[in-house]
Amino acid sequence: MVELKNIDYAIGGNQILQDVSLTVGGKETLAILGASGSGKSTILKVILGLAKPDRGEVMIQGQDISLVTYSELVDIRKKIGIVFQDGALFDSITVGENVGYYFMEHKNLSHEEVEPLVLEMLDTVGLKHTLDMMPDELSGGMRRRVAIARALIYKPSLILYDEPTTGLDPVAKDSILELIDKLKEEHNVASVIVTHDLDDAYQAADRFVVIRNGQVVWGGTRRQFAAQRDKMIAKYFCAPYKAVC
Numbered sequence: 001m002v003e004l005k006n007i008d009y010a011i012g013g014n015q016i017l018q019d020v021s022l023t024v025g026g027k028e029t030l031a032i033l034g035a036s037g038s039g040k041s042t043i044l045k046v047i048l049g050l051a052k053p054d055r056g057e058v059m060i061q062g063q064d065i066s067l068v069t070y071s072e073l074v075d076i077r078k079k080i081g082i083v084f085q086d087g088a089l090f091d092s093i094t095v096g097e098n099v100g101y102y103f104m105e106h107k108n109l110s111h112e113e114v115e116p117l118v119l120e121m122l123d124t125v126g127l128k129h130t131l132d133m134m135p136d137e138l139s140g141g142m143r144r145r146v147a148i149a150r151a152l153i154y155k156p157s158l159i160l161y162d163e164p165t166t167g168l169d170p171v172a173k174d175s176i177l178e179l180i181d182k183l184k185e186e187h188n189v190a191s192v193i194v195t196h197d198l199d200d201a202y203q204a205a206d207r208f209v210v211i212r213n214g215q216v217v218w219g220g221t222r223r224q225f226a227a228q229r230d231k232m233i234a235k236y237f238c239a240p241y242k243a244v245c
């Protein structure tokens with residue numbers, strides 16, 4: 001589904017990513033783990049073609065995105081759903097309008113044509129009853145599930161989640177992680193979860209990479225992750241001056 005090969009990326013002389021290579025298979029969830037500022041969100045921008053690498057290749061379903069036209073890139077992006085940390089909903093329109101907005105705009109469809117689809121997506125995330133509610137009536141976890149419903153409307157084959165559980169209480173966290181898993185199992189989507197939370201990553205992902213200072217410093221399966229977790233925390237997540245991590 002996604003293959004990054006030897007990506008270098010710098011901003012204003014600052015090396016943000018260095019020789020980053022990773023793959024995401026179809027129907028696979030990859031967790032990108034790392035401390036704040038390590039380059040995780042930048043990797044998502046590279047996958048979306050929003051950050052142009054100085055070196056390396058970005059392949060999405062076998063297509064090198066540096067070689068496609070802008071309209072082809074737009075088509076590739078439609079296969080990719082994005083869920084940001086804060087849910088990023090428009091507060092002045094209803095939940096249903098939030099979910100259907102871009103779809104209605106891009107496909108030139110009427111409200112009546114889009115509404116059944118919006119209901120189907122809200123049903124998938126367990127929030128059909130919120131159709132006519134305003135975003136500020138929802139809890140943090142519900143807002144993120146609405147953001148996932150909005151990402152699903154294009155029927156993406158890949159969903160990118162940037163810190164999907166940060167700031168949520170344990171129950172809301174679990175509901176998001178279960179939803180991510182359900183989408184993989186029932187809708188066959190591949191996922192990338194960016195997080196600094198090792199427990200959340202372990203709950204949701206099939207494969208893991210750890211980023212530090214823009215470099216991939218570790219990669220492995222669930223079994224390897226479970227076995228090396230403590231060693232990894234000490235090595236990659238704790239600042240040397242911290243007594244306890």
Ligand SMILES: Nc1ncnc2c1ncn2[C@@H]1O[C@H](COP(=O)(O)OP(=O)(O)O)[C@@H](O)[C@H]1O
Pocket residue numbers: 011014016034035036037038039040041042043
């Ligand atoms: N637009 C930008 N201009 C300058 N520096 C940036 C920009 N975006 C990100 N960075 C820097 O790149 C590094 C990685 O950022 P980011 O990918 O957002 O990290 P993460 O998502 O892991 O917290 C950080 O040091 C950040 O300050």
Ligand SMILES: [Mg+2]
Pocket residue numbers: 040041042162
């Ligand atoms: Mg980030």
